[in-house]
Amino acid sequence: MSTNRPALPAEIARRRTFAIISHPDAGKTTLTEKFLLYGGAIQMAGQVRAKGEARRTRSDFMQMEKDRGISVSASAMSFDFKNFRFNLVDTPGHSDFSEDTYRTLTAVDAAVMVIDGAKGVESQTQKLFEVCRLRDLPILTFCNKMDREARDTFEIIDEIQENLAIDVTPASWPIGMGRDFLGCYDMLNDRLELMDRADRNKVAETISLEGLDDPRMADHIPPALLEQLREEVEMARELLPALDPQSVLEGHMTPIWFGSAINSFGVQELMKGIGQYGPEPQIQKASPREIAPEEKKVAGFVFKVQANMDPKHRDRVAFVRLASGHFERGMKLTHVRTKKPMAISNPVLFLAADRELAEEAWAGDIIGIPNHGQLRIGDTLTEGEMLKVSGIPSFAPELLQTVRAGDPMKAKHLEKALMQFAEEGAAKVFKPMIGSGFIVGVVGALQFEVLGSRIELEYGLPVRFDASQFTSARWVHGPRDAVEKFTQANKQHISYDHDGDVVYLTRLQWDIDRIERDYPDVTLSATKEMM
Numbered sequence: 001m002s003t004n005r006p007a008l009p010a011e012i013a014r015r016r017t018f019a020i021i022s023h024p025d026a027g028k029t030t031l032t033e034k035f036l037l038y039g040g041a042i043q044m045a046g047q048v049r050a051k052g053e054a055r056r057t058r059s060d061f062m063q064m065e066k067d068r069g070i071s072v073s074a075s076a077m078s079f080d081f082k083n084f085r086f087n088l089v090d091t092p093g094h095s096d097f098s099e100d101t102y103r104t105l106t107a108v109d110a111a112v113m114v115i116d117g118a119k120g121v122e123s124q125t126q127k128l129f130e131v132c133r134l135r136d137l138p139i140l141t142f143c144n145k146m147d148r149e150a151r152d153t154f155e156i157i158d159e160i161q162e163n164l165a166i167d168v169t170p171a172s173w174p175i176g177m178g179r180d181f182l183g184c185y186d187m188l189n190d191r192l193e194l195m196d197r198a199d200r201n202k203v204a205e206t207i208s209l210e211g212l213d214d215p216r217m218a219d220h221i222p223p224a225l226l227e228q229l230r231e232e233v234e235m236a237r238e239l240l241p242a243l244d245p246q247s248v249l250e251g252h253m254t255p256i257w258f259g260s261a262i263n264s265f266g267v268q269e270l271m272k273g274i275g276q277y278g279p280e281p282q283i284q285k286a287s288p289r290e291i292a293p294e295e296k297k298v299a300g301f302v303f304k305v306q307a308n309m310d311p312k313h314r315d316r317v318a319f320v321r322l323a324s325g326h327f328e329r330g331m332k333l334t335h336v337r338t339k340k341p342m343a344i345s346n347p348v349l350f351l352a353a354d355r356e357l358a359e360e361a362w363a364g365d366i367i368g369i370p371n372h373g374q375l376r377i378g379d380t381l382t383e384g385e386m387l388k389v390s391g392i393p394s395f396a397p398e399l400l401q402t403v404r405a406g407d408p409m410k411a412k413h414l415e416k417a418l419m420q421f422a423e424e425g426a427a428k429v430f431k432p433m434i435g436s437g438f439i440v441g442v443v444g445a446l447q448f449e450v451l452g453s454r455i456e457l458e459y460g461l462p463v464r465f466d467a468s469q470f471t472s473a474r475w476v477h478g479p480r481d482a483v484e485k486f487t488q489a490n491k492q493h494i495s496y497d498h499d500g501d502v503v504y505l506t507r508l509q510w511d512i513d514r515i516e517r518d519y520p521d522v523t524l525s526a527t528k529e530m531m
C-alpha cells in the first residue's frame with residue numbers, strides 16, 4: 001500500500017518514478033514527448049519522433065523497432081518539472097512484451113493511464129491496469145484527444161469506474177469537444193484553462209476565475225457551452241467522489257485530466273498532478289527485511305537488462321532502481337547473488353536527451369550500469385547487507401520453438417547468444433536433458449521474430465525456428481530428492497533453464513495434472529522469482 005510518509009529527505013521526497021500505460025495509439029509517445037518538452041529535456045516537440053518517419057521514441061534502439069514502429073525495449077528518462085524530479089520508465093506498448101512490461105512496473109511507484117477520449121478503456125489498457133492493481137499502484141488518468149470527437153464525459157468516467165473497478169474523480173472538466181473543444185475547467189483550483197490551437201508547443205493561456213459563477217467566464221465561453229459546463233460540473237460534484245489524496249495513493253481512486261497531448265493541452269496540469277498527488281519513492285519488499293527509501297545506505301535492484309544498446313560497444317546495461325540511499329559515482333556495492341563487490345564507476349543516468357554519466361542518484365532514481373553480464377534481472381545491490389528484493393517474477397512462456405543455427409558449426413555461438421538473451425529476459429532458453437539443441441520460449445509470437453533478427457544483427461548468426469513438440473513449460477520445485485526422482489523418471493520432458501533450474505516441458509495439461517497427483521512432493525509452477 002502506498003502512503004506518503006513524512007520525513008523523507010527532500011531530495012528523495014521530490015522524486016516521482018512512474019510509467020505510462022495505454023493501448024497502442026492512445027497517445028503515449030506524444031505525451032512522453034510533451035513531458036520532455038515541459039521538463040526542459042528537449043527543445044522542441046518532434047525531436048522524440050522525427051516527423052514523416054515510422055513512429056519511434058528515443059527509447060527505441062533496434063532496427064526492428066524502427067521498422068515496426070513498436071517500442072520493444074523499456075528504458076528510463078529523467079527530467080525536472082517545477083520542484084520535482086520525474087523518472088519516466090517507458091513500457092513496451094505491444095501486448096507480446098507483457099513480461100517485460102510487468103517487470104518494468106515493479107520499478108515504478110505509480111502509473112499514468114492514457115486513454116483515447118473516443119475509444120475509452122481498450123484491451124491493452126485493461127490488461128496493464130490489472131498488473132498495476134496487483135501491486136496497488138496509484139494511477140493517474142489522462143483522457144487524450146479531446147480535440148477530436150470524444151465520448152460524453154460522464155460516459156468515459158463511468159466506463160473507467162465499471163471496467164476497472166476504481167473510483168474516478170475529475171481533476172478537470174472538458175469544455176466542448178472536437179472542433180468545439182475550448183479547454184478545461186480545473187476542478188481542483190477553480191480555474192479556466194484555455195487551449196491555444198495556434199501553437200502546439202506553447203503553454204496554454206490560463207485564466208484565474210472565482211469559481212463557475214465568475215461573470216468573466218462569459219467572455220471566453222459561448223453561452224450554450226457555458227450553460228452545459230455549469231450543469232455538468234454541478235452534476236459531477238454531486239455524483240462523483242471528491243478527490244481523496246490518500247485513496248489515490250492506495251490505488252483505490254484515480255483522478256482524471258482531460259486534454260490533447262498533441263496540442264500540449266492539459267499536459268502541465270497532469271504533470272502538476274503527478275507531483276502533488278503521485279507517491280514519493282516507496283518501501284521496497286525484500287527479504288529478510290523491507291528497504292525504506294530514507295535509509296542511509298544504498299540498495300537497488302535490476303529490473304531490466306538490455307544488451308548491445310550501442311552497437312559500437314558490445315555492452316550490456318542493467319537498469320537499476322535505487323530503493324534507498326544516496327548513490328555516488330565510484331561507490332563499491334555488493335552484488336548480493338555472488339557476494340562479490342562491484343565498483344560502479346560509470347553509471348548512466350537517462351537524461352532524456354542522451355545517456356549521461358551519473359555523478360549521483362537518490363532512492364527512486366533509475367541508473368544504468370554497464371557490465372559484461374554479471375548483472376541479471378532480479379539481482380540486488382547493497383552496501384554489504386545480504387538483502388534480496390522480492391516480487392520480480394519470471395513467467396512460463398506460452399509459446400515454444402526449437403532453434404538451430406543456420407550453420408551447424410556455429411552451435412556454440414548460438415548457445416552464447418541465447419544465454420545472453422535469456423539473462424536479458426528477452427526469452428526463456430531451455431536445454432533439454434536428452435538430445436542437443438535448444439528450445440526457446442516466449443510470451444508472444446512477435447518475440448521470435450525480434451529474437452531471430454537480433455541474433456542475426458548482433459551475432460551475425462542466421463537462425464531457424466521450428467515447431468517444438470512441447471507447448472507448455474513449468475518450473476519444478478520441491479525437496480532435492482523428490483525433484484531428482486521425478487527428473488530421472490521423466491527425462492524426455494526435462495530441460496534446464498539458463499540458471500540451471502529444472503523445467504518440465506509438455507504438450508498436455510493432462511500431464512501436469514497427473515504429475516500433481518503422482519508426485520505430491522513436487523510442485524510445477526508457471527512463475528519463478530528471478531534470482
Ligand code: G4P
Pocket residue numbers: 022023024025026027028029030031055093144145146147148259260261262263
Ligand atoms: P502511442 O504512442 O500511444 O501509440 O500513440 P502516439 O503518441 O504515437 O499517437 C497516436 C496517434 O494519435 C498519432 O497520429 C498522434 O499524432 C495522434 N495523437 C496523439 N495525441 C493526440 C491528440 O491530442 N489529438 C489528436 N487529434 N491526435 C493525437 P498518427 O497519425 O498515427 O501519427 P503522426 O503522423 O501524427 O505522427
